[in-house]
Amino acid sequence: MTRKPLTAALVLSMGLSATAAANEGMWMPTQLPELAKTLKAAGFEGDPSALADVTTPPLNAVVRIGGGTGSFVSGDGLLLTNHHVAYGVIQYNSGKGHDYINEGFIAGGRDDERPANPDYRVLVTVGFDKVTDEVLREARGKSGRAYYDAVENARKRIVADCEAEGGVRCSVANMYYGSDFYRVRQLELTDIRLVYAPPRAIGNYGDEIDNFMWPRHTGDFTLLRAYVGKDGKPAPYSKDNVPYHPPAHLTMSLDGPKEGDYAMLAGYPGITYRLRTAAEFANQIDAVLPRRVEVFQQLIDVVEAAGKDDADARTRYASQLQSLKNNRKRAAGELEGLLRSDAKARRAADERAMLAATDAKYKADIDALFASLDAERAAGERELLVGLMSSQTQLLRSALLLERLRVESAKPDAERESGYQQRDQALIEGVLRQVQRRYDPAVEKAILTALLTRYQQLPDDQRDSHYDNLFGRTPEQLHKALDELYATTKLGDEAQRLSRFEAARKGAFIDNDPLVSVAAALVMAQLSAERESKERAGEQLRLRPSYMQALFAWRAQQGRAVYPDANGTLRISYGKVEALHPRDAVNYSPVTTVAGIVEKNTGTVPFDAPKPLLDAIAKGDFGSTADPALKTQTVNFLTNLDTTGGNSGSPVLNARGELIGLNFDSNWESVSASWWFDPRYKRAVHVDMRYLRWLLAKVYPAPALLAEMGLPRE
Amino acid sequence: MTRKPLTAALVLSMGLSATAAANEGMWMPTQLPELAKTLKAAGFEGDPSALADVTTPPLNAVVRIGGGTGSFVSGDGLLLTNHHVAYGVIQYNSGKGHDYINEGFIAGGRDDERPANPDYRVLVTVGFDKVTDEVLREARGKSGRAYYDAVENARKRIVADCEAEGGVRCSVANMYYGSDFYRVRQLELTDIRLVYAPPRAIGNYGDEIDNFMWPRHTGDFTLLRAYVGKDGKPAPYSKDNVPYHPPAHLTMSLDGPKEGDYAMLAGYPGITYRLRTAAEFANQIDAVLPRRVEVFQQLIDVVEAAGKDDADARTRYASQLQSLKNNRKRAAGELEGLLRSDAKARRAADERAMLAATDAKYKADIDALFASLDAERAAGERELLVGLMSSQTQLLRSALLLERLRVESAKPDAERESGYQQRDQALIEGVLRQVQRRYDPAVEKAILTALLTRYQQLPDDQRDSHYDNLFGRTPEQLHKALDELYATTKLGDEAQRLSRFEAARKGAFIDNDPLVSVAAALVMAQLSAERESKERAGEQLRLRPSYMQALFAWRAQQGRAVYPDANGTLRISYGKVEALHPRDAVNYSPVTTVAGIVEKNTGTVPFDAPKPLLDAIAKGDFGSTADPALKTQTVNFLTNLDTTGGNSGSPVLNARGELIGLNFDSNWESVSASWWFDPRYKRAVHVDMRYLRWLLAKVYPAPALLAEMGLPRE
Incomplete structure (x- = not known):
């Protein structure tokens, strides 16, 4: 029950090594x-070697989809991901008279399945x-920018x-920061319905108020289906397409x-920084x-x-x-979180021990790396300010986009900086067109005054x-310059922006304008x-x-394996269903029930559970989906699995490799x-698949889908 | 883990009767x-009959003090109550150069104990x-106002x-609403230090943010001492007074x-309404x-x-x-809370069953009671509005006080309405003097406009x-009247108010003024x-x-005893230390530890634990006061004891009648x-006496007090 500040001594008394817990790790398959021994010891009943190949079952049932993860759940290409x-996709199909966002959607048979927006993609890893090498x-033998260019060109x-x-x-x-490189081949499915x-x-019950919170009561899932041409190959939407038959699906x-x-959980986590240096942690x-908190607060104050x-x-x-406000929060x-975990001191102690044990041949490189990171660190505030001058303004951003577009458009398309190629121009035009709804000159000047005042003090x-x-x-000079x-x-005039856009995309001279x-x-x-x-x-x-x-x-000496930082490739995490004890005397159970939906319900957004759901809860007819011990319907559950952004929609599997949950969030204490x-x-928040099954069986029935997934109808 | 809405069937399945739990009850000693059998069954190891007499040990160690409860904890009149x-008393003794509120106070020996404000009283029940009869x-044979007056005159x-x-x-x-009357004799101790x-x-750690919250981490206690004259009799403060030797004290x-x-807990709970009729519950x-929520919200909106x-x-x-805002909240x-407990339907079902079983001889009286309550109910909104017109205004309240004072002052002092007697006049003068700091004519008119607009619609x-x-x-007429x-x-002029006060207190004519x-x-x-x-x-x-x-x-048929609603007399409640499960998946442990102080601490009010406390926690030297299972220092704990306002400072005793806690708050879910x-x-929140002992032993040492209470010095 007690929760003392974590000290090295305490960590050791917990039987953990200084930086790794049993459930830490986003492992490459x-x-x-x-890891077979530890997997078995943790309770996995399958064959660990079957998890090693991303191109064979069950891992080839796990796909990348819309910035997150999904998985096939039937032989006919049925896909499960988060709402x-x-x-x-739901928004794209909603419109006057058919508000699928608020009312939900159940296809009345395969003919009624609705095509996703044309740029929606499912990627199946096939290599x-x-x-x-x-x-x-x-790159070998080169350094700085030359090394960078050699690697980029090879890629x-x-x-x-x-x-x-x-x-x-x-x-x-790129794995382990330039140590290893892997070629990832993915089948690109383009007809998703x-x-x-x-x-x-239901799908977003609690919305921002419950986001990052536990206990949760959200049915954050949606079912899609992938279609292919009659030849079985990926094809854009056509009514003649047929369901895709994936090489594997989860049960x-x-x-x-x-x-x-x-x-355990498989998915495509986006980015982590756990293998960064102690100096990077400290920075x-x-x-x-602290700088981000301060600058965002300053901008909040200015805008308010x-x-x-x-x-x-x-x-x-x-x-x-x-x-x-979200950024600041x-x-x-x-x-x-990092302070609570004493991460700076612990990472520093770990690195000190590593350096003491390091082979002399690495020392020169490591010293040089530290020097380069120092130089980068010094530029931190400038880079934040320059980035915000563009992202937090409307007119200045437009001018910067136009000018950079002009510069890049003078080059062949392939050599242009990413973001300014032919394929990016629709996005730029969109930015230029939406200025009017979001721009006020006094506010933009106030924002720039705050940012440039900080810049002046660099x-x-x-x-x-x-x-x-x-x-x-000086403040006076800045004030005068911005006013003029x-x-x-x-x-500020849309026509003016668009005519300059037409010129810039051709690399031509842009009509003169002070901005x-x-x-x-x-x-x-x-x-x-x-x-x-790029040199750095x-x-x-x-x-x-x-x-x-x-x-x-150093890790080998400690008897520990190392996983690469997340980089959007397929990873596996394993652990267990675990309660959360976030503060003194506060204990959260790892499984929530429908009682919590009723308790939270206020009748107004975001706690406005639909009447059919409330009626079904009151009726209490949970059939085979009820929890045998709790004697009621469960909703969400917690595990200690290792996740980050990109793991949204990751399937959660039990010891036999069967699907028990759908990952959709983390608790607030996991932000760090x-x-x-x-x-x-560190906990991950999942939809209990029994809740999905109950909704499909009793609340918003879809018996054909249950049958397709081989599930009982009630 | 599940928490379904409470239904009658569920209640029965819990093994409880429809309206009482084992731990419900504010019993007269x-x-x-x-109740001896149930007390023993609950775990009490003492003799229940020893608790029957408020004038013998241990109950005569429990006193009424400053609107709450206290208890003697040494033979030399040392008193324990809440901070x-x-x-x-602390505020009265604080001043320039000695900020006992923020710094705390430890008397440097008996000579250094500081007299309380002269109106501070300790009441020891002696009869x-x-x-x-x-x-x-x-009163017998009379009705209405005559009955009321006969009872009041007899009292x-x-x-x-x-x-x-x-x-x-x-x-x-008055017990059981006019069924029984008890004469309470209390010794009045007037020299308290x-x-x-x-x-x-420490004493108010968390303040309003943690008020009503659990988990808590507050050392809400203070030690006082009662003094008497050398003859052993109550006497006003004198430096020649000697410590009072109470007939009993707690260990x-x-x-x-x-x-x-x-x-178990003894104290002076103020007021409850549990024996009110079903119609009163429904109302x-x-x-x-709902009306209070609506009207307070309206006033909040007006003032904001x-x-x-x-x-x-x-x-x-x-x-x-x-x-x-507090009132609204x-x-x-x-x-x-009442909705969550389904109190209306459950009280109604209980009353229906009672009426069906009732002896015919009571029916006429009960019908007449219901009719009288109906009439009272109709006046509910008017009474709220009229009350707020006085309590929420400054100038109108002043005028009402002056005029009522004039009316009452025409009568002999003893016959005046309470609040307008000689002894109340200093308070009235105080109200008249503080107007300036709290008055703005536009705001007062806006408040009155809101209240009188509702009044117009009655x-x-x-x-x-x-x-x-x-x-x-009409709105126009109201607007015009208030403006004029x-x-x-x-x-609005203080001198004008005070000159009229001098006239009014003599019952004389008050200089003309429109208000x-x-x-x-x-x-x-x-x-x-x-x-x-009064007729009603x-x-x-x-x-x-x-x-x-x-x-x-009806209760006798159910095999249940009945306790009278709280009325400020000494009561006893018994139950146990119990965790709280307020919502789905949320479980609160019943004991908190010093780790929670560190977790909550922000360094700013109200989470600004003093450095000596933080240092002592970090040092971890808890000695004999550490919890043997938790291996750390506890702070507060929860019981399921039955408490309400007035129980502040109540001693909490264990099965052997020894002091283990000091009651100071309830959880938010107990408001109803x-x-x-x-x-x-329903839970009550207590200071763990081990926390008090640790503070006195190691953090702000007072070894002489520990010795006086017979406690170890560390």
């Missing part, structure tokens, strides 16, 4: 055979091969060769999870996060003050304000002379910063592998887990 | 011998005798006779509480509480709107706004013609409403005993317990 991952061959060449055969999408994944979605008040368990049960905790007496400005900036939560070696020249060094700029620019002139200077500064940044990136790509080698050796895994607090 | 019960003798006579002997304070307590108070950030246990342990749930662009008004009304919480038989004449029947009134009244004229008419309406109300009160006093007899008979005891949610 290829690593699982080496929030498929939200765009995963190590190509380290090929990637690094040209581009491998992707081009791989995609040449057609029908697949390829990429090269909406089959079953619960109403918003839903008829039993549910209970505390202590083994659980994140001491500088990056500007909106105080101006209802119109308040409306235009409502969404931006919400996003600033998230940074504060991450900071709080040390000399961090300020670019373009900024000094444009905005001066916004009084004279014509970019475009400013942007031209700022793009010069941007290009110069990018050159520096090349050095780090070259040097980090030595740090990794030292780490591998992208840097540091703390087994006391 | 005289009832304990009849918040003794707050006025408790049934006087029903004497009280009702003259006044009994009190006067009782106090004639001197040195005691007497009162007549401050001995030991922890700093505010602190060296063991602490753990889940499931027997616990509370359907009308009184008025303060929106007026920082000065915002400051003047900050405290009133906070109080309105409290009413909403009570309503929520049905004809509820509106008093004085109001119609003064404020009209506040433009011309001189009561005083209005008040004169409103006081006429008030007096007429009071006449009606007399009838209910006459009739309720028949309802009680029917209830006693004044009407309905729901064993699922």
Whole structure:
């Protein structure tokens, strides 16, 4: 019950090594055979070697979908993912008279399944091969920018060769920060259809209020179906297409999870930073996060003050304000978590021990890496400010986009910076068109004043002379420059922006405008910063592998395996169903029930459970989906599995490899887990598949789908 | 784990009868011998009959103090109560250079113990005798106001006779709503001194944020000492006084509480409504509480709107706004709790069953009681509005006080309405003097506009013609009347109010003022409403005993004892240390530890634990006060004991009658317990005496006090 601040002594008394818990790890499937013993010890009843190959069952049932994860759950291409991952598909199909978001959707047979938005994709991994030598061959012996370019060119060449055969999408994944590279081949399914979605008040019950919270009561799932051409090959939507027959699909368990049960999860986690250096941890905790909290708070204050007496400005900036607040909250939560876990001191102690044990041959590289990271760290505030000047403004962003588009458009399309190629131009045009609804000159000037005032206070070696020249060094000069700029620019006029867009995309000269002139200077500064940044990136790509080698050796001494930081490739995590004890005397059960839906229900968004659900709960007819011990219907459950963004929609499997849950969220205490895994607090939140089965059986019936998945009808 | 809405069937399945749980009951000590079996079954190891007499040990160690409860904890008159019960004493002794509120206070020996404010009292109950016949003798055969007056006159006579002997304070307590009356004789100790108070950030750690919350981490205790004259008799403060030697004192246990342990508590609970009729329950749930929520919200909106662009008004009304919000929150919480417990339907079913089983001889009285309650119910909204017109205004309240004071001052002091006697005049003067800091004419007019607009919409038989004449029947008339009134009244001037106060207290004519004229008419309406109300009160006093007899008979059939609703007399509750499961998947442990202090600490009020406390926690030197199972220092604990306001400071005893805790709060889910005891949610929050002992031993040491209480020094 007691929860003392975690100290090294306490950690050791818990029987854990200093940085890893039994359930920590986003393992590459290829690593699982080496973990066979611990997998079995944890309770897995299957053959660990069967999990090693992403191109064979069961892992080839797990797909990448809409920024998250999904899995096939029938031989006819039925796909399970989160309601929030498929939200765009539901929205795309909603319209006047058919509000599938609020009312949900059940296809009245296969003919009634609705095509997703045309850019919606499902990627099935069909190849995963190590190509380290090929990637690094040209780079060896080089350094800095040359090293960077050699690696990038090799990656581009491998992707081009791989995609040449057609029908697949390829990429090269960087594992362990430049130590290893893998070629990932993925089948790209392009005809995806909406089959079953619960109403918003089930699929997103609790919305932002319950987001990151436990206990949860959300049915965050949707069923889709993948279609292919009659030849079985991926094809764009056509009514003649037929259901895709995946090489494997998952089977839903008829039993549910209970505390202590083994659980595992497969998915495509996006990004983590756990193998970063102690200095990077310290910088994140001491500088990056506090700075983000401070700057976002400053912008929140500016926007709120500007909106105080101006209802119109308040409306235009409502969404931006919400996003600033989310950013601030998230940074504060991450900071709080890292402090609570004492991550800085613990990572530092771990690195010190590693360096003491390191083979001398790595030392020079590691020292050089540390020096490069120091230089990068110094640029942290400038990079944050410059990024915000573009992302938090409307007119200045437009000018920067136009000018950079002009610069890039002078090059062949393939050589242009990503974001400015032919395929990106619709997005740029969209940004230029939506300015009117989100722009107020007084607010934009106030935001820039806050950001540029901070910029003016940067040390000399961090300020670019373009900024000094444009905005001066004093508050008065800044004030005057911004006033003149916004009084004279014509970019507030949509027609003016669009005519300049037409010129810029051809690489042609853009009609003169004061803000475009400013942007031209700022793009010069941007290009110069990018050159520096790529130089550093090349050095780090070259040097980090030595740090990794030292780490591998140190972990080997500790008897521990190392998993690569998340990078959007398929990973597996294993652990168990586990309660959460977040604070003194507060204990959360790992399984929630429908009673909680009734308790939370206020009748207004987001706690407005639909009447059919409330009626069914009151009726209490839970049939075979009721929990035998709890004697009621469960809704969500918690595991200690290792997840991050991108794991949304990941299937959760039991000891026999059967589907028991659908991952959809983490608890608030896990926000900092992208840097540091703390087994006391890290939990993942899942939909209990028995809740899905009950909804399909008794509340919004879809008997044909239950039959297709081989499940009982009640 | 599941928590379905409570239905009658579920209640029965829990093995409880429809309205009582094992731990429900604020028993009169005289009832304990009849409960001996259940007390023993619950785990009490002492002799139940020893608890029957409030004038013998251990109950005569439990005293009434400053609106709450206290207990003697040494033979030298050392008294234990809550920090918040003794707050006025600490405040009275604080001043420039000695901030005992924030820094705490430890007397440097008996000479250094500081006298309380002169009106602070400790009452030791020395007599408790049934006087029903004497009280009702003259009333029998009468009805309405005559019955009321006969009872009141008998009570006044009994009190006067009782106090004639001197040195005691007497009162007549009404049990079971006019069924029984008891004469309570209390020794009045008037020299009370401050001995030991922890700093505010311990005694009130968490303040309003944690109020009503669990888990708690508050050291809400203070030690005082009672002194008497050298002759052993109560006497006002004198440096020659000597410590009082109480006839009994409690002994602190060296063991602490753990889940499931027997616990009991003695104290002076203020008021409950559990024996009210089903119609009164329905009215509370359907009308009184929703109306309070609505009207308080309306006033909150009015005050917030008025303060929106007026920082000065915002400051003047900050405290009133906070109080309105607390009132609204409290009413909403009570309503929520009563709905959650389905109290209306359950009380109605219980009463229906009772009436079906009732002896015919009670039926006429019960019908007449129901009719009288109907009439009272109709006046509910008017009474709320009239009350708020006085309590939520400054100038109108001043005028009403002045005019009523004038009316009452024409009578002999003893016959004046309570609140307007000689002894009340300092309070009235205080109210008249503090107007300036809390008054803004625009806000007061807005408040009155809201209240009087509701008044205008009351049905004809509820509106008093004085109001119609003064404020009209339309928004325009109301607006005009208020504008004129506040433009011309001189009561905004303090000197004007005070000169009229001097006249009013002599019963003399008050210099003319428009608002005083209005008040004169409103006081006429008030007096007429009071006449009606006393007429009804007399009838209910006459009739309720028949309802009680029917209830006693029904409870006897059910095999259950009945305890009287709380009325400020000494009561006993027994139950056990019990965890709380307030919502689906949320489980609170019943004991908190010092780890929670560290977790909650932000360094700013109210989570700003003092450094010596944080250092001592970090040091972890808990000695003999550590919990043997948790291996750390505990702070607070939960029991399922039956408490309400007035139980603050109640001693919590273990099975052997030893002191283990100090009651100081309830959980939020208990707010509705004044009407309905729901064993699922009703908990009381206590300071663990081991926390007190640790603070006195290791953090803010007071070894002499530990020795005086017979406790180990570490």
